[in-house]
Amino acid sequence: xxxxxxxxxxxxxxxxxxxxxxxxxxxxxxxxxxxxxxxxxxxxxxxxxxxxxxxxxxxxxxxxxxxxxxxxxxxxxxxxxxxxxxxxxxxxxxxxxxxxxxxxxxxxxxxxxxxxxxxxxxxxxxxxxxxxxxxxxxxxxxxxxxxxxxxxxxxxxxxxxxxxxxxxxxxxxxxxxxxxxxxxxxxxxxxxxxxxxxxxxxxxxxxxxxxxxxxxxxxxxxxxxxxxxxxxxxxxxxxxxxxxxxxxxxxxxxxxxxxxxxxxxxxxxxxxxxxxxxxxxxxxxxxxxxxxxxxxxxxxxxxxxxxxxxxxxxxxxxxxxxxxxxxxxxxxxxxxxxxxxxxxx
Numbered sequence: 395x396x397x398x399x400x401x402x403x404x405x406x407x408x409x410x411x412x413x414x415x416x417x418x419x420x421x422x423x424x425x426x427x428x429x430x431x432x433x434x435x436x437x438x439x440x441x442x443x444x445x446x447x448x449x450x451x452x453x454x455x456x457x458x459x460x461x462x463x464x465x466x467x468x469x470x471x472x473x474x475x476x477x478x479x480x481x482x483x484x485x486x487x488x489x490x491x492x493x494x495x496x497x498x499x500x501x502x503x504x505x506x507x508x509x510x511x512x513x514x515x516x517x518x519x520x521x522x523x524x525x526x527x528x529x530x531x532x533x534x535x536x537x538x539x540x541x542x543x544x545x546x547x548x549x550x551x552x553x554x555x556x557x558x559x560x561x562x563x564x565x566x567x568x569x570x571x572x573x574x575x576x577x578x579x580x581x582x583x584x585x586x587x588x589x590x591x592x593x594x595x596x597x598x599x600x601x602x603x604x605x606x607x608x609x610x611x612x613x614x615x616x617x618x619x620x621x622x623x624x625x626x627x628x629x630x631x632x633x634x635x636x637x638x639x640x641x642x643x644x645x646x647x648x649x650x651x652x653x654x655x656x657x658x659x660x661x662x663x664x665x666x667x668x669x670x671x672x673x674x675x676x677x678x679x680x681x682x683x684x685x686x687x688x689x690x691x692x693x694x695x696x697x698x699x700x701x702x703x704x705x706x707x708x709x710x711x712x713x714x715x716x717x718x719x720x721x722x723x724x725x726x727x728x729x730x731x732x733x734x735x736x737x738x739x
Contacts, residue, residue, distance in 0.1 A: 397439045399437040400430060400433060400498070401498065404465035408449075408465050414453050423444060425441070425445070439501050440529065442534070443529060446462070446537065456565045456566040457566035457571075457574075458536075460537070460540045463537045466537075466541050467548065472498065474494050474495070476611045477611040479549070480604050480608035481608060484599065485594075485595030485596060487599065488504065491504055494619070500524075504519070504522075505520050506518070506520075507587065507658075510587070515592055517592040520586065521542055521587065536560075539558070539586050540575075543575055546594075555575060555576060555589070557579070557588075558578070558587075559583035559584075559586060559588075560581045560583060561583060563581050564579075625666055626666060627666045630648055630659070630670065630673050631677060633648045642701065645659060645660070682708070682720075686727065693705045708720060
């Protein structure tokens with residue numbers, strides 16, 4: 395998956411300032427500083443993560459992601475920055491960013507959420523990485539959440555940050571994080587988010603806005619870009635399909651792949667009128683039908699591959715799904731295959 399190269403804009407100058415060779419390090423990954431300065435330049439998401447990891451290691455700078463965030467601003471979002479900056483309130487700006495962020499990076503989702511601590515008058519802004527095929531890079535989370543915090547300051551003119559959730563352990567001293575954010579930071583929280591007063595969402599933008607300019611940019615984005623991101627249910631279905639037969643297909647495993655808390659995943663699936671168990675059952679049904687009709691695999695092995703406890707349980711499941719026994723499903727498939735062969739002959 396490719397993202398806008400502007401996502402790591404400024405990284406070469408940061409490396410230089412820290413005593414390294416920014417252009418040289420980028421060249422090791424086939425990237426030039428000019429690529430980062432263009433709003434149209436593209437970069438493999440995996441490569442972006444490797445560049446951050448490589449710079450962190452070479453420079454011995456564990457807070458590199460936070461430092462990169464300090465080098466960036468909303469302009470890295472290109473046209474989207476114009477649309478966001480000309481919304482009437484901070485909440486509308488966040489919603490606009492959430493709607494069109496795929497133009498900049500298809501692997502990120504930004505959303506307003508309820509307070510995970512359930513305090514009255516408190517909300518949250520969540521920064522979530524998608525696509526489990528992309529290796530999880532903590533420095534990327536640090537940079538992304540750090541930039542979100544800085545952009546909220548720009549949009550609001552200054553706001554009260556109650557607390558920060560980080561999904562991983564601290565990469566540097568905890569004091570480095572609290573100094574950067576100016577608020578308590580909770581690590582290993584399973585989510586990346588900022589806890590903020592709900593009044594922030596209704597706060598007017600700190601700079602004058604131009605509604606007509608916002609309308610023009612939004613119309614341009616609507617006309618030229620289509621959101622390719624899948625629903626959460628589709629993401630879970632893909633993850634369960636990969637897990638089945640290799641690692642336990644459990645909600646905690648899948649939620650970790652999607653960088654999401656299990657309760658959050660359950661809630662998002664409920665919003666799409668489904669559940670993890672329903673998706674798992676349907677994926678098993680599809681897999682069992684394929685194994686019964688396309689292979690001669692023993693039933694006990696079929697059960698094991700789809701994580702069903704034993705042949706008797708497999709038989710009950712197949713009866714529920716197809717109204718027949720595993721033997722009948724396999725036999726009927728072979729009859730159909732033979733009849734097709736006669737017609738073709």
